[in-house]
Amino acid sequence: MHILFQTADTASQDAWLRDLRSALPHAEIRLWQAGDTAPADYAIVWKPPFEMLQAHPELKAVFNLGAGVDAILQLKVVPEQLPLIRIDDGGMAEQMAEFATHAVLRYYRRLDQYELLARRGVWKPLEPFDKADFGVGVLGLGVLGQRISESLQHFGFNVSGWSRSPKALPGVTGYAGAGQLNDFLRSARVLICMLPLTPDTAGVLNRDTLSQLPRGAYLINLARGGHLVEADLPPLLESGQIAGATLDVFHDEPLPTSHPFWQDPRIAITPHISALTIRSEAARQIGEKILALQRGEPVLGLVDRSRGY
Numbered sequence: 145m146h147i148l149f150q151t152a153d154t155a156s157q158d159a160w161l162r163d164l165r166s167a168l169p170h171a172e173i174r175l176w177q178a179g180d181t182a183p184a185d186y187a188i189v190w191k192p193p194f195e196m197l198q199a200h201p202e203l204k205a206v207f208n209l210g211a212g213v214d215a216i217l218q219l220k221v222v223p224e225q226l227p228l229i230r231i232d233d234g235g236m237a238e239q240m241a242e243f244a245t246h247a248v249l250r251y252y253r254r255l256d257q258y259e260l261l262a263r264r265g266v267w268k269p270l271e272p273f274d275k276a277d278f279g280v281g282v283l284g285l286g287v288l289g290q291r292i293s294e295s296l297q298h299f300g301f302n303v304s305g306w307s308r309s310p311k312a313l314p315g316v317t318g319y320a321g322a323g324q325l326n327d328f329l330r331s332a333r334v335l336i337c338m339l340p341l342t343p344d345t346a347g348v349l350n351r352d353t354l355s356q357l358p359r360g361a362y363l364i365n366l367a368r369g370g371h372l373v374e375a376d377l378p379p380l381l382e383s384g385q386i387a388g389a390t391l392d393v394f395h396d397e398p399l400p401t402s403h404p405f406w407q408d409p410r411i412a413i414t415p416h417i418s419a420l421t422i423r424s425e426a427a428r429q430i431g432e433k434i435l436a437l438q439r440g441e442p443v444l445g446l447v448d449r450s451r452g453y
């Protein structure tokens with residue numbers, strides 16, 4: 145079996161090759177170079193150049209080195225007939241659950257406000273929030289959203305979730321489709337975005353939707369910068385409709401130093417680290433999927449091009 149490997153992040157390519165070779169010891173795995181036309185069965189890629197996959201019509205499938213496929217679909221580099229498979233979980237679900245739960249607890253226990261008071265040398269206990277008024281809504285109930293929902297339930301939060309198709313998950317009040325979005329939003333004092341970025345979900349966090357949340361709501365975006373209409377957030381913070389935001393992803397990354405979000409103490413910023421791909425785990429998962437495909441078995445993570453995720 146022959147496998148082509150490519151990543152736009154050349155600094156990590158040797159480590160990836162090592163982990164992939166250890167996951168698939170019987171395969172010949174080669175680093176793609178421009179002009180490579182030798183036959184290959186599978187390609188494992190991250191933001192490949194256009195010519196790479198066009199030159200290999202014999203491929204059986206392409207593996208994307210990440211959970212989100214918005215970047216590779218926007219590049220339009222994967223021929224339509226070629227199955228595209230993403231990493232699902234790959235060690236990211238646990239990290240997302242940690243990050244989201246921490247952010248929710250920080251708001252619920254008012255630690256964001258205590259941090260500001262402490263910097264000013266102010267010793268002032270604040271009125272605790274009532275958990276019954278602190279419902280958490282998770283946009284996207286996929287691999288990552290479900291894990292976040294489970295984690296929050298352990299802390300006693302009322303959790304609701306929104307997905308494209310209806311879901312019946314234990315302990316989660318489910319809402320589905322555009323018709324139920326506003327009802328879902330009204331139930332969420334904290335809104336966590338865990339959607340894929342598609343033409344349907346781009347800009348879903350905007351003035352109109354965020355205005356449906358209860359007043360003084362909190363926004364946590366861990367999915368993609370394109371979900372938030374960034375210009376809509378400052379006025380909502382000024383009016384008190386949104387009390388605080390935790391943003392891990394941005395329209396432009398790295399977030400430009402001149403961006404006003406840096407100066408707003410109500411916005412917590414992290415550099416797209418809420419869940420990092422764990423290389424050895426992802427390589428192991430890709431290896432298992434390739435072996436399953438070779439046996440003619442179905443695999444998880446097959447991207448539906450018509451849905452965009």
Ligand code: NDP
Binds near residue numbers: 306419
């Ligand atoms: P999944 O594909 O497993 O789940 C996506 C969920 O979103 C599903 O529940 C799906 O509904 C729902 N959804 C999709 N489109 C719509 C829509 N139009 N309306 C309502 N619901 C919709 O994705 P993952 O959980 O694995 O990952 C989600 C995203 O997280 C990734 O696409 C990626 O962009 C982001 N991510 C961010 C990382 C970071 O470090 N910040 C790291 C990893 C991922 P249904 O169940 O009906 O299909």
